[in-house]
Amino acid sequence: MKEETYRRPTAGQHPPNLSPDYKSTTGRSPRKPAIALPHTLSEITGPLLAAERLDAGEADLTRQRMAEPLGERIIVQGRVLDEDGKSVANALVEIWQCNAAGRYHHPGDQHDAPLDPNFYGGGRVRADGEGKYRFVTIKPGAYPWKNHHNAWRPAHIHFSLFGPAFATRLITQMYFPDDPLLAFDPIYNSVPAAARERLQAAFDMDLTQPEWALGYRFDIVLRGRNATPME
Amino acid sequence: MSRGLTPSQTIGPFYWGTLVNAYRCDLARPGMPGERIEIVLKLHDVEGAIVADGLFEIWQANSHGRYNHPDDRRNLALDAGFEGYGRASTFTDGCARFGTVKPGRVPWPEGGLQAPHINISLFARGVLNRLATRLYFEGDAALAEDPVLKMIEPARRDTLIAKRDTQGAWHLPIHLGGPKETVFFDV
Numbered sequence: 001m002k003e004e005t006y007r008r009p010t011a012g013q014h015p016p017n018l019s020p021d022y023k024s025t026t027g028r029s030p031r032k033p034a035i036a037l038p039h040t041l042s043e044i045t046g047p048l049l050a051a052e053r054l055d056a057g058e059a060d061l062t063r064q065r066m067a068e069p070l071g072e073r074i075i076v077q078g079r080v081l082d083e084d085g086k087s088v089a090n091a092l093v094e095i096w097q098c099n100a101a102g103r104y105h106h107p108g109d110q111h112d113a114p115l116d117p118n119f120y121g122g123g124r125v126r127a128d129g130e131g132k133y134r135f136v137t138i139k140p141g142a143y144p145w146k147n148h149h150n151a152w153r154p155a156h157i158h159f160s161l162f163g164p165a166f167a168t169r170l171i172t173q174m175y176f177p178d179d180p181l182l183a184f185d186p187i188y189n190s191v192p193a194a195a196r197e198r199l200q201a202a203f204d205m206d207l208t209q210p211e212w213a214l215g216y217r218f219d220i221v222l223r224g225r226n227a228t229p230m231e
Numbered sequence: 232m233s234r235g236l237t238p239s240q241t242i243g244p245f246y247w248g249t250l251v252n253a254y255r256c257d258l259a260r261p262g263m264p265g266e267r268i269e270i271v272l273k274l275h276d277v278e279g280a281i282v283a284d285g286l287f288e289i290w291q292a293n294s295h296g297r298y299n300h301p302d303d304r305r306n307l308a309l310d311a312g313f314e315g316y317g318r319a320s321t322f323t324d325g326c327a328r329f330g331t332v333k334p335g336r337v338p339w340p341e342g343g344l345q346a347p348h349i350n351i352s353l354f355a356r357g358v359l360n361r362l363a364t365r366l367y368f369e370g371d372a373a374l375a376e377d378p379v380l381k382m383i384e385p386a387r388r389d390t391l392i393a394k395r396d397t398q399g400a401w402h403l404p405i406h407l408g409g410p411k412e413t414v415f416f417d418v
């Protein structure tokens with residue numbers, strides 16, 4: 001039986017599990033090296049969630065409540081690709097974020113900023129046949145956290161991707177270009193320097209709609225398949 | 232064209248209610264072929280303390296050993312309504328619970344079969360990369376010949392083997408570090 005397998009990430013693409021400037025990693029990171037598994041059916045298959053029914057409204061986070069949320073309306077659009085530039089067709093893309101004031105719709109978020117009754121902050125969309133996806137939302141606010149003195153998270157949107165296999169599962173965060181807080185954020189800076197700018201969306205005037213919303217482009221690159229199938 | 236991988240980031244503490252608004256913790260409707268099982272995954276940090284804000288995902292074959300995925304091209308039955316995917320976060324007791332059916336055996340690329348197992352992804356605040364591990368079933372006759380377990384030093388194999396309680400539920404503690412650190416896989 002020949003199976004297609006997925007390429008292993010080379011060093012320097014993902015953050016190390018132990019990134020001491022991000023304090024929570026100290027108590028939550030394995031110290032022993034992960035054991036490399038050959039890619040068997042268990043790793044090259046994975047949930048495609050193809051039968052999942054998505055409501056069209058899930059892609060527009062500004063229209064999930066009675067009225068529009070406060071904040072700067074934005075369009076976030078991009079493609080889900082693999083390392084070879086091939087589309088990941090029909091990929092399910094999930095996002096979640098805080099509101100424009102920097103507060104999550106979550107009981108554990110105690111930041112002294114207002115909740116917005118018109119903003120929930122979760123969205124899903126299925127990419128098209130070319131891997132293209134598009135969300136409408138509001139720009140999330142920055143918010144403080146307790147990692148260190150005067151710690152602030154830069155504005156970010158959480159992304160969840162499954163890709164074609166268990167091996168390609170990815171959860172990440174999208175940041176906004178030229179945010180001055182990026183330089184101080186230990187989560188963003190946990191990614192090796194050569195790779196971390198991949199987490200910044202690009203402002204895109206072509207995506208921007210006159211009189212309506214700013215456009216940001218964010219492509220997501222998942223692992224590519226090995227060129228030569230394993231015997 | 233070669234493109235750089237999008238780096239991983241933590242799920243953070245605030246996914247619940249937005250990313251996850253409905254758990255998929257029951258994978259098998261009544262009547263699904265196979266042995267119905269309950270799984271309890273309990274998450275601990277490196278000090279052994281309970282982690283109450285982690286998210287577990289599971290991926291498994293059906294009772295015939297068939298994955299619901301186009302790259303599993305074997306001539307084995309798919310069961311209507313069984314996707315094989317579940318997701319649930321840990322509660323204040325550190326546990327995430329799933330109801331499913333025991334998976335069948337799936338092949339090893341070099342020949343033979345793997346022991347029945349469930350593939351596990353773990354996300355949490357403080358966890359920058361998805362952690363992958365597996366759950367095996369104590370007492371299963373196939374454990375001794377499983378090629379993945381054979382790759383692991385014997386003293387650590389137990390970290391992957393769930394034990395059954397008196398009510399029949401399968402329990403697997405997952406330790407992010409410390410002396411009982413779970414075996415995690417680079418998949």
